[in-house]
Amino acid sequence: MLLLGLGLGFWRSEAFLTVAAGVAVFLFGMMSLERGFQSLSGGWMEHWLQRLTNSTGKSVSLGVVSTSLMQSSSLISLLSISFLSAGLISLSSGLAIIFGANLGTTSGAWLIAGFGLKVNLSDLALPLLVFGIVLQLQSRPSWRSLGHLLTGIGFLFLGIQFMKDGFSNLQSQMQLTAMPFQGFTALLLFTGLGIIATVVMQSSHATLILILTALAHQQIHYEDALAVAIGANIGTTVTAILGSISANAAGKRLALGHVVFNLVTGLVALLALPILIPVVELLGNGLGIAADNYTLRLALFHTVFNTLGVAIMLPQLERLTKWLEKRIPADTISIKVPRYLNDAALESALATTSVTRQESQRLTRHALDIVLRALDWEPRSSHTESLLPPAKEFTEKQIDDAYHNRIKTLYNAIVRFISLAHKTPGTTELEPLRQFRSATYHMVEAVKTSGQLHGNLYPALHGRHHTLHAAYEALRQDIRQVITLLENIIAKSTNEPSAAASFFNDYLLELEHQKLRLDDAHERADSETERMIREHIVTPAQATSLMNDQGYARQIALSLISAGQALILAQLPQTSKAQTMIQLSDEDVTQVRQTLATDASEEPSNEA
Structure with missing residues (x-):
C-alpha cells in the first residue's frame, strides 16, 4: 500500500516526487554516514563508550557529544544495546547514554534551521560527492571510510536541497495549515503524524528536516510543527525496539528504557506545551532569535523539551534500572545454547x-x-x-x-x-x-x-x-x-x-x-x-x-x-x-x- 500510494503521488505531483526523492537521498546519506563512522572509528568509538561510562554525568555527556558528532541517535542506541548485551557497560550507564543521545540529536535541527535552509546546499553537495566517491575507490581502508563520510554528508545536503525545492512547489497543492482540527485534537494528530513519519523513514532527522522545510514555507502552523517534533522523538524508539529483537535480556531492558524515556518526555512536552511555548519565546528573545524565525524557535523547542526529559528522568535512573531488571528477568541459559553470543x-x-x-x-x-x-x-x-x-x-x-x-x-x-x-x-x-x-x-x-x-x-x-x-x-x-x-x-x-x-x-x-x-x-x-x-x-x-x-x-x-x-x-x-x-x-x-x-x-x- 505504501509503494502504491507513493507511485500515485509521483504521478499526480512532480513536486511530491521531488520531496520524496529528497527524503530517499537524505536517508541514503544517513546510512553512508553511519557506515563511515563505524568503519573509520577503528575501535576508538567503542572504546569511548566503554571507558567514559564510569559515572552518570560522563555517560550522559558521551551520549550528547557522540550523537552531535555522528548525527545519528539510532547508531548510538544500537551501539549501546550491543555493548550492554556484551556486558561491557552497565544498564544504568546505557540508559544515561540514551538520555544524552536524545539531547544530542537536537543539534541536527539547529544546523538545518540555522544554516541548511539559508544556502543552496547542492553547491556544497556535489564537490563532496565527487571527493567521496574518489576516496571510496582507494585501496586503504581509512581512505574508503573517509569517502563514505564525505559521500554521506554530500547526500544529506543534496537530500535537504531536494526537499526545499519540492516544498517550494507544493505550496498550492498541500497546506497542512488548512486541516480542520484545532486545540488538543490537532496536537495529538500532528504528534501521531510525527511518530508515523519517523517509523516509516527510521530517522527522526528526516522527519525534522521535512517539518522544518514545511515550516519555512509556511505550510504548517508553528504549534503543529512542535507536535510533529514531539512525535518524531517518540518514533525513534522503534529503532531501539527493532535493534533489541536479537539482543539478550540486558539489551531488551535498555530498549524498553529508551521507550519509557521518550514516552514520558513526549507526554510531558504535550501536556506542558502551553507553558513551554512562552519559555521558548523568552529564551529565543534572550538568544536574539527573531520572533518570526519559527524554524530556529522549533530547534530551540526541540532542545528545551529534551532537556526537560533528561531533567525528569535522570533522578529516576536508579529506580528505572531496578524496574527494568524486574520487568525483564535475566535469560534462563541452557548449557546447550550460547550464553553470551547474540x-x-x-x-x-x-x-x-x-x-x-x-x-x-x-x-x-x-x-x-x-x-x-x-x-x-x-x-x-x-x-x-x-x-x-x-x-x-x-x-x-x-x-x-x-x-x-x-x-x-x-x-x-x-x-x-x-x-x-x-x-x-x-x-x-x-x-x-x-x-x-x-x-x-x-x-x-x-x-x-x-x-x-x-x-x-x-x-x-x-x-x-x-x-x-x-x-x-x-x-x-x-x-x-x-x-x-x-x-x-x-x-x-x-x-x-x-x-x-x-x-x-x-x-x-x-x-x-x-x-x-x-x-x-x-x-x-x-x-x-x-x-x-x-x-x-x-x-x-x-x-x-x-x-x-x-x-x-x-x-x-x-x-x-x-x-x-x-x-x-x-x-x-x-x-x-x-x-x-x-x-x-x-x-x-x-x-x-x-x-x-x-x-x-x-x-x-x-x-x-
Whole structure:
C-alpha cells in the first residue's frame, strides 16, 4: 500500500516526487554516514563508550557529544544495546547514554534551521560527492571510510536541497495549515503524524528536516510543527525496539528504557506545551532569535523539551534500572545454547570480540569438565551437575553424548557467529576471532579424543595390575599439568581481559615448555613399555593398548596446549609479533632438557 500510494503521488505531483526523492537521498546519506563512522572509528568509538561510562554525568555527556558528532541517535542506541548485551557497560550507564543521545540529536535541527535552509546546499553537495566517491575507490581502508563520510554528508545536503525545492512547489497543492482540527485534537494528530513519519523513514532527522522545510514555507502552523517534533522523538524508539529483537535480556531492558524515556518526555512536552511555548519565546528573545524565525524557535523547542526529559528522568535512573531488571528477568541459559553470543553484539567490533571471548572461555571450561571426568577426576566447575550426568563410572557413551549434544552445539554457534562477524562494518581486526575459533576447535578435539582414552584408562586405574596403573596414572598426570595451566590462563583472561602482554607471553613460553616435556615423556614411556614387554610384565595386547592410549593422551595434551595458545594470542595486541615470541631459543630448549633429565633421574623406576 505504501509503494502504491507513493507511485500515485509521483504521478499526480512532480513536486511530491521531488520531496520524496529528497527524503530517499537524505536517508541514503544517513546510512553512508553511519557506515563511515563505524568503519573509520577503528575501535576508538567503542572504546569511548566503554571507558567514559564510569559515572552518570560522563555517560550522559558521551551520549550528547557522540550523537552531535555522528548525527545519528539510532547508531548510538544500537551501539549501546550491543555493548550492554556484551556486558561491557552497565544498564544504568546505557540508559544515561540514551538520555544524552536524545539531547544530542537536537543539534541536527539547529544546523538545518540555522544554516541548511539559508544556502543552496547542492553547491556544497556535489564537490563532496565527487571527493567521496574518489576516496571510496582507494585501496586503504581509512581512505574508503573517509569517502563514505564525505559521500554521506554530500547526500544529506543534496537530500535537504531536494526537499526545499519540492516544498517550494507544493505550496498550492498541500497546506497542512488548512486541516480542520484545532486545540488538543490537532496536537495529538500532528504528534501521531510525527511518530508515523519517523517509523516509516527510521530517522527522526528526516522527519525534522521535512517539518522544518514545511515550516519555512509556511505550510504548517508553528504549534503543529512542535507536535510533529514531539512525535518524531517518540518514533525513534522503534529503532531501539527493532535493534533489541536479537539482543539478550540486558539489551531488551535498555530498549524498553529508551521507550519509557521518550514516552514520558513526549507526554510531558504535550501536556506542558502551553507553558513551554512562552519559555521558548523568552529564551529565543534572550538568544536574539527573531520572533518570526519559527524554524530556529522549533530547534530551540526541540532542545528545551529534551532537556526537560533528561531533567525528569535522570533522578529516576536508579529506580528505572531496578524496574527494568524486574520487568525483564535475566535469560534462563541452557548449557546447550550460547550464553553470551547474540546478534545485537555484531553492531560493534569490540562487543563482537568480547562476547566471542566469553563464549569461547565458557566452552573451554565445559570441555575441561568432560576431559577431567574422562580421566576419572571430579570436575571442579559449579555447573557440572547440569552438564554431566551423575554416574559411578563416566562411560564412553556419556562422553560421546556430552560432545554431540552440548559441546558441539556451542562450537557450531561460535563458528556461525564468527562468520557473521566478518560482515560487521569496522571489524578490521579479524585475527582475534580466528584465534578464538581455533581455541574452541582444539577443545572439541580434546573432548573427542578423551572418549577414546577413557575405555582403557578407567579399568587400568581401578584394576590390580600395579604397573599398568602407574603407567596410566603417569599419562593423566601429564595431561593434568596442561589442564592446570589452561585453567590459570582462563581465570586470568576472565578476570583481567586486558592483562599485560608480558604476563601472557610468560604463559606462552610455559605452554611451549609443556610441549617439550610431552616429547620427553613420550620417549621415556615408549622405552618403558618396551622394557615391560621384554621382561613379561605386560602382555603384548596390554602393551599395544597402552601405546595407543599414550598417543591419545599426547593428542589431548597437545590439543589443550594449542587451545591455550590460541586463547592468549587472541588477546594480545599484536598477534603476528606474539607468534614470533613463542618460539623457544636454543638456550631455553637446553635448559628445559636439563630440567627434564634431572627430574627423570630422581623418579623411581616402575617395576612389577
